[in-house]
Amino acid sequence: MSFLEKIPRLDRRVLYLLVAIAAVVPMFTPLGLPIPTSREVEGLFDYIEELGPGSTVLVAFDFDPQTVGENGPQASGVLRHCFERDVNVLITALSQNAPGMAQEMIETAAAEYDKVNGVDFCYLGYQPYPAIVIMSIGQNFRIPFPQDFYGTPLDSIPLMRAKQNYDDIDLVVSVAAGWVAESWVTYAKERYGCDVALAVTAVQAAQYYTFWNAQQIVGLLPGLKGAAEYQAMMKGAGMSYTDAPLRGMDVQSIEHLLIIAFIVVGNVGFFAERARQRREAAAARAERRGER
Amino acid sequence: MKWEIPLVIVFVTGVILALSDFVPHQSIQDVREFFMSWLQIIGVLAVGLGLVSLTQVNLVKVRRKTPGWIYSVITLFGLVIMLVTGFVWDYREPSNPFQFLFQYALLPIYATMFSLLAFYIASAAFRAFKARNALATTILVTAVIVMLGQVPVGAKLAPLKSWIMEVPNMAGFRAILLGIGLGGVAMALKIVFGIERAYMGRD
Structure with a gap:
């Protein structure tokens, strides 16, 4: 058996080791690859840029810790951009394990920009059944959230006193890893007419291009790439930014190249083995003819 | 009754x-x-x-x-x-044993589980992504273009990747979503009018 024919039998631990090396090395030696921006990410960035101070954006943390690698930088980027532009932010966390993560990200970003809870932002926290919560906000924030995350009644919070429903906010950004993103489009956008943007995992993004092309959403951040583009735009606009997603794109570039190399090598092995099988079958046929 | x-x-x-x-x-x-x-x-x-x-x-x-x-x-x-x-302990306080367990046990466990997918995808790509026939080859080439167009190193392919995502991919997904929607409406009507009764434990 030749070397090429042995390829399909390569131990999977070798593949795992190569994937691990490809993930770790670019973290220590950044490649600094340029990040070109796409229309869907520019859509969200420009929308927030055009909002004046005092406008209100609702950022929904609709993801669990497993996708924090992709959704975390997205949420953090949008939050920071809003704070940078003095846009008021309301935050919900409609995924069971999101409240703790959201709290940490909000408090970190708020401290960085000297934003005051209840005045510049309001963290509403978690309520079960996202679709019902999203629908209820259409009537009044006080139905699903009588109090904020810290137990303060909404009417005692300066920022929330004049806020009743979607009519009082300019945009919803759902940072999601599941079907909740769709509920924001279905109810907040289509039923109550509030503009919606989505920040979703790369795997999910394929599904949400339908909403983007139908202009049902004003922007779409697909996976870590979306987060990196967003940070690159913040950097380009002279705002403070985090370079973690930019470095993450170095890792993703190398990983994608490695997977493509695996596909190529796997196919070389596949064709080599298929050629051997054909040769053996032809030899067997010739042998049978010789015997006759 | x-x-x-x-x-x-x-x-x-x-x-x-x-x-x-x-x-x-x-x-x-x-x-x-x-x-x-x-x-x-x-x-x-x-x-x-x-x-x-x-x-x-x-x-x-x-x-x-x-x-x-x-x-x-x-x-x-x-x-x-x-x-x-x-x-x-109050789960809203930033530092207490509950938050500690959440931040330093649950969160890394979840993230690790999800990260393992990268290893399985790499292994699956090596073993299963084969150009066996014309259809499989089309999928393979499309996947390679999307993978490259998705990252900075393949920026030149980004417009082609965007076209794939926004035209053929969108058409496929729209068909699936419409099918799911119509199926949901049909099932809801069957339940409301008592034709579908499996939820009560009988057909």
């Missing part, structure tokens, strides 16, 4: 909720709100039921020492420790 009463409840509830999407009058919206709050209450009860079921299933495994029973012990230990810390 055992079958008729649930059917009447489902019919009345279904019709009211469907109407509430088209009738903006406050009276029907109030009724809708009433039903919605019931849904949340039932959901919370389901969490309690899940908790009891999880405990029972794992206790039985531990008691019978079935293969892998040690994992049931770990599950029960995790359940008890999160419940106790959650009840004793």
Whole structure:
């Protein structure tokens, strides 16, 4: 058996080791690859840029810790951009394990920009059944959230006193890893007419291009790439930014190249083995003819 | 009556909720709100039921020492420790044992589980992504273009990747979503009109 024919039998631990090396090395030696921006990410960035101070954006943390690698930088980027532009932010966390993560990200970003809870932002926290919560906000924030995350009644919070429903906010950004993103489009956008943007995992993004092309959403951040583009735009606009997603794109570039190399090598092995099988079958046929 | 009463409840509830999407009058919206709050209450009860079921299933495994029973012990230990810390300390405070466990145990565990996918995808790409015929080759070439167009190193392919995502991909997904939507409407109508009764434990 030749070397090429042995390829399909390569131990999977070798593949795992190569994937691990490809993930770790670019973290220590950044490649600094340029990040070109796409229309869907520019859509969200420009929308927030055009909002004046005092406008209100609702950022929904609709993801669990497993996708924090992709959704975390997205949420953090949008939050920071809003704070940078003095846009008021309301935050919900409609995924069971999101409240703790959201709290940490909000408090970190708020401290960085000297934003005051209840005045510049309001963290509403978690309520079960996202679709019902999203629908209820259409009537009044006080139905699903009588109090904020810290137990303060909404009417005692300066920022929330004049806020009743979607009519009082300019945009919803759902940072999601599941079907909740769709509920924001279905109810907040289509039923109550509030503009919606989505920040979703790369795997999910394929599904949400339908909403983007139908202009049902004003922007779409697909996976870590979306987060990196967003940070690159913040950097380009002279705002403070985090370079973690930019470095993450170095890792993703190398990983994608490695997977493509695996596909190529796997196919070389596949064709080599298929050629051997054909040769053996032809030899067997010739042998049978010789015997006759 | 055992079958008729649930059917009447489902019919009345279904019709009211469907109407509430088209009738903006406050009276029907109030009724809708009433039903919605019931849904949340039932959901919370389901969490309690899940908790009891999880405990029972794992206790039985531990008691019978079935293969892998040690994992049931770990599950029960995790359940008890999160419940106790959650009840004793305020989950909204930034630093307490509950938050510590969440930040430094649960969060990394979840992230690790998801990260492992990268290894499996790499292995699967090597073993299964083969150009066996014309269709498989088309999928393979498309996947390579999308993978490259998705990262800075393949920026030149980004416009082609965008076209793939926004035209053929979107057409496929739109068909799937329309199919799901129409299927959902058909199933809802069957349930509301009592044609589909599997939820009551019989066909």
